[in-house]
Amino acid sequence: MARVGVFVCWCGSNIARTVDVQRVAEAARRIPGVVFSTDYKYMCSEPGQTMVRDAIREHRLDRVVVASCSPRLHEPTFQRCIAEAGLNPYLVEMANIREHCSWVHQDREAATEKAIDLVRMAVAKARRDFPLFRNEIPITKRALVIGGGVAGIQAALDIADAGYPVTLVERTPSIGGRMAQYDKTFPTLDCAACILTPKMVDCASHPNITILTYAEVEEVSGFVGNFTVRIRRRARGVDMEKCTGCGVCYSKCPVKVPNEFEEGMGERRAIYVPFPQAVPNVPVIDRQHCRLNNGLKCGVCQKLCPTGAIAYDQEDEVITGQFGAIVVATGFKMWDHSQIGEYGYGGIPDVISGLQFERLMNASGPTEGKIVRPSDHRPPKTVVFVACVGSRSENHGHEYCSKVCCMYTAKHALLLKEKYPDTQAYVFYMDIRANGKGYEEFVRRTIEEYGAHYIRGRVSRIYRHGDRVVVKGADTLLGRPVEIDADLVVLATAMEPQDDAKELARRLGISTDQHNWFSEAHPKLKPVEVLSSGIYLAGACQYPKDIPDTVAQASGAASKVAGLFSKPHLLSEPMIASVREEDCVACGQCVRVCPFSAIELVDVNGKNGASRRAARVNEGLCHGCGTCVAGCRGSCIDLRGFTNAQVLSEIDALALA
Amino acid sequence: MDGERVYAYYPGCSLHATAKEYDLSARAVCSALGVELREVPDWNCCGASSAHARDHLLGVALAARNLALVEEMGMREVAVPCAACYNRLAVAGRELQDDGSLAAEVREMLGRPLEGSAKARALLDVVVRDVGAERIRDAVKRPLEGLKVACYYGCLLVRPPRALGTEERVEDPQSLDELVRALGGEPVEWPHKTECCGAGLSLARTDVVRTLSANILKMARDCGAGCVVCACPLCMTNLDMRQAESLKAAGEDFSMPVLYFTELMGLAMGLPGAGRWLKMHFVDASAVTCREGAAARQEEPC
Numbered sequence: 001m002a003r004v005g006v007f008v009c010w011c012g013s014n015i016a017r018t019v020d021v022q023r024v025a026e027a028a029r030r031i032p033g034v035v036f037s038t039d040y041k042y043m044c045s046e047p048g049q050t051m052v053r054d055a056i057r058e059h060r061l062d063r064v065v066v067a068s069c070s071p072r073l074h075e076p077t078f079q080r081c082i083a084e085a086g087l088n089p090y091l092v093e094m095a096n097i098r099e100h101c102s103w104v105h106q107d108r109e110a111a112t113e114k115a116i117d118l119v120r121m122a123v124a125k126a127r128r129d130f131p132l133f134r135n136e137i138p139i140t141k142r143a144l145v146i147g148g149g150v151a152g153i154q155a156a157l158d159i160a161d162a163g164y165p166v167t168l169v170e171r172t173p174s175i176g177g178r179m180a181q182y183d184k185t186f187p188t189l190d191c192a193a194c195i196l197t198p199k200m201v202d203c204a205s206h207p208n209i210t211i212l213t214y215a216e217v218e219e220v221s222g223f224v225g226n227f228t229v230r231i232r233r234r235a236r237g238v239d240m241e242k243c244t245g246c247g248v249c250y251s252k253c254p255v256k257v258p259n260e261f262e263e264g265m266g267e268r269r270a271i272y273v274p275f276p277q278a279v280p281n282v283p284v285i286d287r288q289h290c291r292l293n294n295g296l297k298c299g300v301c302q303k304l305c306p307t308g309a310i311a312y313d314q315e316d317e318v319i320t321g322q323f324g325a326i327v328v329a330t331g332f333k334m335w336d337h338s339q340i341g342e343y344g345y346g347g348i349p350d351v352i353s354g355l356q357f358e359r360l361m362n363a364s365g366p367t368e369g370k371i372v373r374p375s376d377h378r379p380p381k382t383v384v385f386v387a388c389v390g391s392r393s394e395n396h397g398h399e400y401c402s403k404v405c406c407m408y409t410a411k412h413a414l415l416l417k418e419k420y421p422d423t424q425a426y427v428f429y430m431d432i433r434a435n436g437k438g439y440e441e442f443v444r445r446t447i448e449e450y451g452a453h454y455i456r457g458r459v460s461r462i463y464r465h466g467d468r469v470v471v472k473g474a475d476t477l478l479g480r481p482v483e484i485d486a487d488l489v490v491l492a493t494a495m496e497p498q499d500d501a502k503e504l505a506r507r508l509g510i511s512t513d514q515h516n517w518f519s520e521a522h523p524k525l526k527p528v529e530v531l532s533s534g535i536y537l538a539g540a541c542q543y544p545k546d547i548p549d550t551v552a553q554a555s556g557a558a559s560k561v562a563g564l565f566s567k568p569h570l571l572s573e574p575m576i577a578s579v580r581e582e583d584c585v586a587c588g589q590c591v592r593v594c595p596f597s598a599i600e601l602v603d604v605n606g607k608n609g610a611s612r613r614a615a616r617v618n619e620g621l622c623h624g625c626g627t628c629v630a631g632c633r634g635s636c637i638d639l640r641g642f643t644n645a646q647v648l649s650e651i652d653a654l655a656l657a
Numbered sequence: 658m659d660g661e662r663v664y665a666y667y668p669g670c671s672l673h674a675t676a677k678e679y680d681l682s683a684r685a686v687c688s689a690l691g692v693e694l695r696e697v698p699d700w701n702c703c704g705a706s707s708a709h710a711r712d713h714l715l716g717v718a719l720a721a722r723n724l725a726l727v728e729e730m731g732m733r734e735v736a737v738p739c740a741a742c743y744n745r746l747a748v749a750g751r752e753l754q755d756d757g758s759l760a761a762e763v764r765e766m767l768g769r770p771l772e773g774s775a776k777a778r779a780l781l782d783v784v785v786r787d788v789g790a791e792r793i794r795d796a797v798k799r800p801l802e803g804l805k806v807a808c809y810y811g812c813l814l815v816r817p818p819r820a821l822g823t824e825e826r827v828e829d830p831q832s833l834d835e836l837v838r839a840l841g842g843e844p845v846e847w848p849h850k851t852e853c854c855g856a857g858l859s860l861a862r863t864d865v866v867r868t869l870s871a872n873i874l875k876m877a878r879d880c881g882a883g884c885v886v887c888a889c890p891l892c893m894t895n896l897d898m899r900q901a902e903s904l905k906a907a908g909e910d911f912s913m914p915v916l917y918f919t920e921l922m923g924l925a926m927g928l929p930g931a932g933r934w935l936k937m938h939f940v941d942a943s944a945v946t947c948r949e950g951a952a953a954r955q956e957e958p959c
Binding site: 463 | 826828848849876879
């Protein structure tokens with residue numbers, strides 16, 4: 001006969017305000033199998049845990065029920081606690097009387113009754129708990145970093161510096177990401193390239209880092225410590241070993257196409273490096289636009305290449321690698337403002353995005369740093385900046401704040417006034433969100449020292465009138481409509497997840513929020529982890545972030561990886577499915593329903609030495625979701641720690657009370 | 658001709674009064690295009706102007722009675738020339754569809770069945786989408802060659818987009834432009850297609866109306882338009898009847914003919930009576946027929 005102890009937590013007033021905890025403890029004492037019960041203000045505190053341990057010894061408890069918060073929060077705490085008292089850690093049950101009870105109810109009487117029911121169920125289950133044990137799993141100590149922007153670069157460098165090999169996969173021809181496109185960075189006005197390119201070079205030269213550019217992750221299988229990843233390295237058309245980066249090929253290529261790196265404002269060739277400091281400094285042939293690939297006569301680059309590096313017939317390479325951990329750092333994209341009718345559906349040439357303005361200001365940009373209007377290449381006399389374009393807007397599908405626009409808009413206005421003091425700069429804003437180190441001071445400087453006109457209000461219309469752009473809006477502080485004849489309008493457009501974020505999440509088996517940002521495991525306490533272990537997030541693929549936040553999170557992800565790799569091995573989760581092979585008829589239903597491909601049909605020894613088929617669970621892959629248990633027609637699969645008998649006893653305890 | 662199209666027709670109060678020429682031209686053009694319009698018997702106010710601003714239920718019920726009458730005619734679609742009437746009937750129809758208890762209350766008020774099967778369609782939409790540019794082009798006898806037209810949609814044809822379920826780009830609608838092209842004219846690129854003409858303040862604050870209307874007319878001129886074409890009697894009143902005072906107040910000295918799209922169609926299709934419709938305007942619109950299109954139309958007298 002089990003000897004169960006019940007410990008009811010007040011959680012300060014979180015539970016005690018709505019639930020009569022003393023009554024719950026008293027009621028618990030009358031439940032069959034319970035030999036001890038008590039209540040305490042904070043059961044998770046050290047005195048609370050000591051109370052549990054003491055009670056185990058004093059009352060010879062062999063099962064423990066803690067009625068407190070969600071097991072997601074403190075189950076590990078109490079597992080450790082009872083292990084210290086000599087019990088198997090899987091002999092504790094959590095009755096969630098906070099999230100499932102006190103927080104969602106107001107009626108004290110009813111909530112108390114419900115809490116007693118929850119405790120009764122937990123006791124019924126605890127009485128059928130049995131000890132579970134964890135197995136050792138080896139770890140492949142090589143990390144995969146997906147995305148070669150500043151987040152991926154930082155994560156790769158930190159993991160490599162900790163002594164572990166890293167593969168950095170980047171989709172475009174060069175690492176560097178968005179940050180490589182920026183001009184200067186707020187609030188210090190450091191040149192983005194000057195602080196980023198040394199890190200890019202460090203990555204390229206680090207003995208522990210392998211960079212795969214022009215490559216994408218195609219398939220991910222396995223589990224923490226043992227991921228198998230298939231990576232497709234697209235054909236570059238250039239032999240990386242032979243190329244010296246001299247640049248003759250792209251200086252002579254006859255094809256010109258809009259340059260993505262310049263946000264469409266400049267041109268590149270069909271064979272190109274995206275920007276001068278590219279790493280690796282090896283061009284790629286854009287097969288969509290290459291003349292030769294489109295059946296036209298050409299071959300100029302091949303004729304001119306002094307080292308014979310051009311390889312038109314190069315094919316995609318598929319690389320399959322083993323990794324112990326994955327850092328996802330795939331970044332964001334800018335929302336396309338052509339969806340805003342009020343601002344001209346993207347059809348007004350002198351209405352540009354913030355990122356385009358960034359390229360205009362950049363000394364290595366399409367205008368060599370001269371700020372001119374795209375329509376007629378004249379320097380603008382009046383520039384209007386509009387913040388929150390698409391952000392904080394339910395209409396445009398982004399209820400969230402894109403977080404960096406207030407700051408880069410201030411930076412744009414400041415740099416504009418610094419370069420061209422006679423130019424008028426107007427900034428339309430909703431609120432100024434300058435909550436970082438030195439940020440508020442930076443905005444004040446833009447307004448007070450540089451004389452940018454900040455107007456609090458939304459812009460309702462932008463239209464062309466002659467060769468000017470009319471911006472109509474409201475000054476909500478003066479309560480007046482405003483109309484500005486501008487030469488150039490810069491829209492701080494919303495940040496969005498990459499188009500294929502959802503697809504990558506599916507491949508990785510991680511979740512996304514309603515906007516397709518990757519979801520962290522806990523918004524406060526596990527901001528770097530995802531719910532699947534061994535996968536970590538860095539940078540703006542999770543939510544809009546500025547560079548310091550991105551770099552900090554990347555280092556956080558790297559330290560999680562290093563922490564994982566510093567262990568000799570992993571311990572498996574014991575709450576997984578197990579098959580009673582003697583009852584299994586090998587129908588294969590569990591194989592079909594398993595979302596983690598963790599079950600297969602294998603040959604087992606049947607009666608009289610004959611061989612027969614039966615389902616078997618791969619303990620490394622099983623997440624313990626229980627789908628197979630529900631699917632099994634013969635009820636011959638059980639989830640350890642959540643057996644059918646245990647779950648039914650909980651229901652009985654509720655129904656028969 | 659691929660079979661005659663039949664629609665219920667809801668003229669609304671303006672088309673029996675200030676916008677008589679809109680009514681005449683709409684009927685003439687539709688008849689020429691093989692579209693039969695059957696006027697809704699005993700129709701009443703659509704609920705625009707004061708009713709829907711004062712009392713939501715009254716606004717919906719007035720529109721609903723008209724829709725119920727259309728159902729009683731055994732028709733599914735009612736063509737509505739006036740943008741304000743169209744907006745009321747369409748928005749009320751949507752509200753009745755979305756809100757069962759409102760529909761029940763209105764049915765009770767009306768004392769007649771209301772299934773919700775009748776749908777309000779803007780006459781412009783019927784002409785451009787149902788008849789189609791191709792058939793219109795075929796019907797044109799005197800193409801409006803060289804006529805630059807500012808297509809003015811006003812606020813009510815496409816807004817609110819969710820309630821109207823419009824296919825138009827809300828801030829840059831295209832149906833009138835498409836129509837003008839089919840008539841052989843040239844729609845100008847201009848930003849004020851859906852600017853407010855001030856109709857909501859037509860009587861209370863004429864100063865506001867003057868400013869807003871003058872802005873629209875000036876922009877049309879600046880963008881090279883020879884005339885403005887519209888699809889709403891309220892827009893017409895503000896842009897045409899108030900034009901002289903509006904432009905005078907704005908310190909401007911020009912005049913801009915304003916036509917209903919049906920009038921422009923009538924001219925291009927060479928319908929008899931088109932000249933008479935234009936005589937009902939305040940700003941001399943005969944200039945459109947004489948000056949701009951004269952060369953193209955072989956010096957025909959207007």
